[in-house]
Amino acid sequence: MDKVLKEITPKSSDFSQWYVDVIRKADMVDYAPMKGFMVMKPYSYRIWEFIQEAMDRRFKETGHENAYFPLLIPEHLLAKEAEHIEGFSAEVAWVTMGGREVLPERLAVRPTSETIIGAMYSQWIHSYRDLPVLINQWANVLRWEKATRPFLRTTEFLWQEGHTVHRTADEALRETLQQLEIYREVIEEYLAIPVIQGVKSAGERFAGAVDTYTLESLMGDGRALQTATSHFLGQHFSKAFDIQFLDEDGVLKYGWTTSWGSSTRMIGALIMVHGDDKGLRLPPKVAPIQVVIVPIGRGEDREKVLAHARDLAASLTAIARVKLDDRDEFTPGYKFNDWEMRGVPLRIEIGPKDMAKNQVMIARRDTGEKISVAESDLLTKVPELLNAVQDELFRQAKEFQQSHSYAIANYQEMDQYGYRGFFRGDWCGSEECATRLKTETGITIRCLPFGESPVTGHCVVCDEPSQYRALFARAY
Amino acid sequence: MDKVLKEITPKSSDFSQWYVDVIRKADMVDYAPMKGFMVMKPYSYRIWEFIQEAMDRRFKETGHENAYFPLLIPEHLLAKEAEHIEGFSAEVAWVTMGGREVLPERLAVRPTSETIIGAMYSQWIHSYRDLPVLINQWANVLRWEKATRPFLRTTEFLWQEGHTVHRTADEALRETLQQLEIYREVIEEYLAIPVIQGVKSAGERFAGAVDTYTLESLMGDGRALQTATSHFLGQHFSKAFDIQFLDEDGVLKYGWTTSWGSSTRMIGALIMVHGDDKGLRLPPKVAPIQVVIVPIGRGEDREKVLAHARDLAASLTAIARVKLDDRDEFTPGYKFNDWEMRGVPLRIEIGPKDMAKNQVMIARRDTGEKISVAESDLLTKVPELLNAVQDELFRQAKEFQQSHSYAIANYQEMDQYGYRGFFRGDWCGSEECATRLKTETGITIRCLPFGESPVTGHCVVCDEPSQYRALFARAY
Ligand SMILES: [Zn+2]
Numbered sequence: 032m033d034k035v036l037k038e039i040t041p042k043s044s045d046f047s048q049w050y051v052d053v054i055r056k057a058d059m060v061d062y063a064p065m066k067g068f069m070v071m072k073p074y075s076y077r078i079w080e081f082i083q084e085a086m087d088r089r090f091k092e093t094g095h096e097n098a099y100f101p102l103l104i105p106e107h108l109l110a111k112e113a114e115h116i117e118g119f120s121a122e123v124a125w126v127t128m129g130g131r132e133v134l135p136e137r138l139a140v141r142p143t144s145e146t147i148i149g150a151m152y153s154q155w156i157h158s159y160r161d162l163p164v165l166i167n168q169w170a171n172v173l174r175w176e177k178a179t180r181p182f183l184r185t186t187e188f189l190w191q192e193g194h195t196v197h198r199t200a201d202e203a204l205r206e207t208l209q210q211l212e213i214y215r216e217v218i219e220e221y222l223a224i225p226v227i228q229g230v231k232s233a234g235e236r237f238a239g240a241v242d243t244y245t246l247e248s249l250m251g252d253g254r255a256l257q258t259a260t261s262h263f264l265g266q267h268f269s270k271a272f273d274i275q276f277l278d279e280d281g282v283l284k285y286g287w288t289t290s291w292g293s294s295t296r297m298i299g300a301l302i303m304v305h306g307d308d309k310g311l312r313l314p315p316k317v318a319p320i321q322v323v324i325v326p327i328g329r330g331e332d333r334e335k336v337l338a339h340a341r342d343l344a345a346s347l348t349a350i351a352r353v354k355l356d357d358r359d360e361f362t363p364g365y366k367f368n369d370w371e372m373r374g375v376p377l378r379i380e381i382g383p384k385d386m387a388k389n390q391v392m393i394a395r396r397d398t399g400e401k402i403s404v405a406e407s408d409l410l411t412k413v414p415e416l417l418n419a420v421q422d423e424l425f426r427q428a429k430e431f432q433q434s435h436s437y438a439i440a441n442y443q444e445m446d447q448y449g450y451r452g453f454f455r456g457d458w459c460g461s462e463e464c465a466t467r468l469k470t471e472t473g474i475t476i477r478c479l480p481f482g483e484s485p486v487t488g489h490c491v492v493c494d495e496p497s498q499y500r501a502l503f504a505r506a507y
Numbered sequence: 508m509d510k511v512l513k514e515i516t517p518k519s520s521d522f523s524q525w526y527v528d529v530i531r532k533a534d535m536v537d538y539a540p541m542k543g544f545m546v547m548k549p550y551s552y553r554i555w556e557f558i559q560e561a562m563d564r565r566f567k568e569t570g571h572e573n574a575y576f577p578l579l580i581p582e583h584l585l586a587k588e589a590e591h592i593e594g595f596s597a598e599v600a601w602v603t604m605g606g607r608e609v610l611p612e613r614l615a616v617r618p619t620s621e622t623i624i625g626a627m628y629s630q631w632i633h634s635y636r637d638l639p640v641l642i643n644q645w646a647n648v649l650r651w652e653k654a655t656r657p658f659l660r661t662t663e664f665l666w667q668e669g670h671t672v673h674r675t676a677d678e679a680l681r682e683t684l685q686q687l688e689i690y691r692e693v694i695e696e697y698l699a700i701p702v703i704q705g706v707k708s709a710g711e712r713f714a715g716a717v718d719t720y721t722l723e724s725l726m727g728d729g730r731a732l733q734t735a736t737s738h739f740l741g742q743h744f745s746k747a748f749d750i751q752f753l754d755e756d757g758v759l760k761y762g763w764t765t766s767w768g769s770s771t772r773m774i775g776a777l778i779m780v781h782g783d784d785k786g787l788r789l790p791p792k793v794a795p796i797q798v799v800i801v802p803i804g805r806g807e808d809r810e811k812v813l814a815h816a817r818d819l820a821a822s823l824t825a826i827a828r829v830k831l832d833d834r835d836e837f838t839p840g841y842k843f844n845d846w847e848m849r850g851v852p853l854r855i856e857i858g859p860k861d862m863a864k865n866q867v868m869i870a871r872r873d874t875g876e877k878i879s880v881a882e883s884d885l886l887t888k889v890p891e892l893l894n895a896v897q898d899e900l901f902r903q904a905k906e907f908q909q910s911h912s913y914a915i916a917n918y919q920e921m922d923q924y925g926y927r928g929f930f931r932g933d934w935c936g937s938e939e940c941a942t943r944l945k946t947e948t949g950i951t952i953r954c955l956p957f958g959e960s961p962v963t964g965h966c967v968v969c970d971e972p973s974q975y976r977a978l979f980a981r982a983y
């Protein structure tokens with residue numbers, strides 16, 4: 032019965048090893064034969080599909096259309112926006128040969144697509160009537176990484192990148208924040224991960240952005256993860272790529288652009304926020320299997336119970352994603368562990384005694400609670416319980432985040448918490464203080480959170496009068 | 508009013524130029540600044556999304572799951588299956604630098620994924636209980652091409668590739684044919700493109716396959732296009748990649764594998780099969796806009812008609828993908844041409860006189876027919892007409908295919924038809940004849956169609972006794 036569990040490192044003893052153990056044992060990823068690359072197996076890819084569906088519907092509802100731009104970007108294009116190329120040059124993979132010929136100019140495998148999309152937009156946009164341009168792309172991107180960690184830091188990953196052009200700065204800024212709100216909604220309501228919204232400090236901005244807005248979440252080990260970002264690019268890219276339009280007043284003007292992205296990294300957050308020593312705990316809305324049915328019956332009961340379990344599975348299929356585990360080579364105990372490892376929200380156990388009483392036993396993955404339910408109530412009870420699990424996972428994550436959030440007046444106070452958690456404190460606004468903090472403690476400014484009242488205190492690093500309230504944390 | 512039309516080359520005078528004109532004017536693609544690459548603009552990408560939805564649903568219904576494998580493949584892996592690397596080596600783009608370092612081994616940007624997937628499968632499959640493995644991937648692939656033609660031949664394209672492993676040859680072959688049938692269904696029922704099903708001759712097989720099954724369609728210029736293929740790979744890849752399983756009888760055996768793919772090429776077929784001198788004609792099931800409403804009214808009528816058109820659009824949105832063209836900078840005539848160019852199946856015209864009679868005029872893009880419809884009938888009439896257009900486009904395409912299909916006894920007979928059309932004739936089975944035919948006439952064997960009665964004639968090339976009935980054509 033402990034066959035599965037025994038191979039997982041407890042979360043509390045080594046979080047990193049626990050993470051790697053869980054994703055392997057839960058059959059989410061495998062390592063490819065090339066360093067830095069991973070395979071997303073069906074169980075994690077299905078989660079990605081649910082995230083895509085939720086995001087894509089909202090993108091379309093807000094007037095965006097999908098398109099597809101080339102994977103390869105000529106070096107001279109990538110270099111057009113100075114800060115951008117500086118930010119990405121160390122991470123780019125280069126195609127230098129096509130077929131049997133050496134290419135005259137090397138081509139970057141896209142690390143992000145602002146440049147190639149900017150080059151196209153400059154040809155598509157002429158008049159104010161062509162605006163806004165609201166396009167999103169679902170794509171793979173490459174960033175050459177030294178250290179790799181599945182979902183969090185891999186050379187290749189899947190994401191969506193939105194790229195829009197607007198007539199005014201105000202409209203572009205509204206777009207930036209609207210998309211951030213879509214991310215918040217999907218991440219909180221589907222992934223059940225609470226977020227802190229804010230704007231990045233200058234040192235943490237996207238390369239080429241005027242402002243980067245971010246969602247920050249607290250992982251189970253007290254480190255922060257940036258789950259999605261939305262960038263107000265001002266006119267940086269429109270000037271670099273000559274994206275101009277003739278306005279209604281007859282004046283030629285540069286467009287105001289935004290970009291916003293979210294990636295398979297969110298699946299890493301999902302694991303680290305909800306997982307426990309038994310493995311994954313998946314929020315029902317993104318769980319590939321919402322309900323697993325495990326028949327329990329030996330000898331002459333076996334077939335009878337199995338046939339009944341099949342009927343149950345068939346009736347529940349209309350209201351949930353159901354899997355009947357009819358494998359005969361494993362014991363019920365082994366199966367319990369196996370599906371707990373994979374984070375299935377509800378397990379229905381059915382044996383001869385349950386059958387006699389026309390009831391089943393339902394076990395919740397989030398709380399471990401076991402509930403006896405009459406079969407006649409299943410079609411109403413299962414959706415109720417799925418909602419309850421969804422809510423409870425969010426509640427637990429929110430509680431964890433709150434109980435690991437600390438107000439600090441001086442950065443040395445973070446020491447007593449082992450530098451783990453969300454720390455709110457004042458910051459003078461100088462990059463020197465940010466750098467000193469990072470060097471001494473590994474802590475970075477995650478964001479300047481929205482909704483903070485005017486700041487009148489002193490910087491947690493230098494004790495000079497502060498300009499901002501900041502959210503500090505060690506980050507992935 | 509002719510502003511749009513005037514820029515398109517007539518289909519009959521230069522089909523190739525017509526094709527390029529249409530895709531540009533209908534806003535489907537743009538050329539990227541790198542030779543061989545194109546951008547799929549929202550209007551064509553949306554069509555791809557409808558194709559994806561139709562295919563993906565059927566893949567899932569037949570037990571397949573999606574996954575994602577790495578973009579880059581180490582050279583030694585790509586080279587493991589001898590015929591495979593020979594078939595693809597001239598077309599591969601190579602990544603030789605990552606970040607600032609030269610890589611120890613160059614990495615191929617995937618031209619197809621049999622090799623990397625085979626390497627993973629060999630690690631995932633141990634027992635007969637692990638079979639079948641039924642996985643599909645939606646991805647981009649690169650094949651370095653000299654000549655390029657949007658959708659038909661570009662360096663990068665989007666596709667899906669299914670890769671499955673089975674316990675027996677028979678099961679693998681059934682899978683191969685089941686997937687071919689899914690392609691047929693989607694291509695005929697969604698894209699309204701009739702297909703001929705068959706098996707490829709040895710010389711036209713996928714590199715590394717035992718048998719390649721194909722769907723061949725006839726384009727508007729009488730050339731053939733392969734719209735999708737499904738490969739029975741036998742044990743070629745399982746032996747090259749050591750995909751073995753312990754069978755129930757205790758014997759270690761090699762798996763039987765298949766792969767099957769379809770790509771954005773289908774959009775090229777869609778254009779070439781249905782398009783006419785006015786532009787695209789889109790089958791309603793894959794049309795981003797199914798109904799366009801053009802209000803007609805000047806002066807004081809303008810606002811009144813527009814308001815009414817808005818109400819109509821709102822009520823129709825529940826049953827169709829509707830667009831109201833309320834642009835005030837264009838005349839109705841210009842708009843008619845514009846939406847005909849984009850292939851919108853139905854156009855609803857509404858003016859003051861129609862309003863007075865509580866009716867609208869509906870123009871069909873497929874036949875040009877104009878029908879007066881009472882507003883109270885719209886919610887039933889519009890879906891009826893959309894179905895009618897879908898059926899009519901298929902009927903026209905089928906009729907075209909049939910009227911351009913010829914039985915031949917000798918290959919010289921093709922000359923009188925300008926080598927355009929589907930030619931059915933006998934083949935002795937020798938590659939020499941196939942090569943001679945190709946060299947002399949540019950004609951290739953598209954497939955050996957299913958359902959032909961036993962062949963007792965003589966080869967159309969060498970006049971020796973024939974082995975096969977073949978479908979001959981010039982192909983894209
Ligand atoms: Zn300071």
Ligand SMILES: [Zn+2]
Pocket residue numbers: 934935936937940966967968969970971
């Ligand atoms: Zn012959």
